[in-house]
Amino acid sequence: MSKFTRRDFLDLVKKGLAVTGLSALLAPFLAYFYPPTLEEQPSDPVRVGLVDDIPLGEGLTIPFGRYPALVIHTDQGFRAYSAVCTHFACICKWDKEDQVIHCPCHEGYFEPHEGEVISGPPPLPLAKIPLSIIDGEIFIGGEA
Numbered sequence: 758m759s760k761f762t763r764r765d766f767l768d769l770v771k772k773g774l775a776v777t778g779l780s781a782l783l784a785p786f787l788a789y790f791y792p793p794t795l796e797e798q799p800s801d802p803v804r805v806g807l808v809d810d811i812p813l814g815e816g817l818t819i820p821f822g823r824y825p826a827l828v829i830h831t832d833q834g835f836r837a838y839s840a841v842c843t844h845f846a847c848i849c850k851w852d853k854e855d856q857v858i859h860c861p862c863h864e865g866y867f868e869p870h871e872g873e874v875i876s877g878p879p880p881l882p883l884a885k886i887p888l889s890i891i892d893g894e895i896f897i898g899g900e901a
């Protein structure tokens with residue numbers, strides 16, 4: 758049986774360090790070519806909650822794929838929009854007091870029924886997200 762010498766141990770340490778260093782160098786390249794999949798918008802419907810969770814006049818911001826979505830209970834029913842502003846992609850919020858969707862970055866305002874621009878620099882309405890209510894539960898996206 759051969760003896761494990763000090764030289765063998767140092768060779769093993771050097772090889773371990775080389776593998777670790779090589780991995781640290783290669784990892785960013787592999788991550789570039791094989792990025793983690795993070796869907797822009799989920800392909801399956803996303804459960805928002807119960808209808809009763811969002812009283813009339815209230816809104817909710819929920820995660821929806823890479824970006825958040827706004828679900829609003831308007832006087833014409835529930836509506837869902839991408840929360841991403843059509844100006845420079847800031848995240849819009851529901852302003853319960855004024856019953857408008859507000860983009861805080863450049864004072865953009867959208868109305869809640871169709872997502873149309875009321876005022877400010879946004880060039881387009883907010884992107885609508887399909888919404889469905891099944892057995893008292895709200896779902897957005899997918900085939901909703």
Ligand code: FES
Binds near residue numbers: 843844847878879
């Ligand atoms: S990013 Fe929303 S108004 Fe400019």
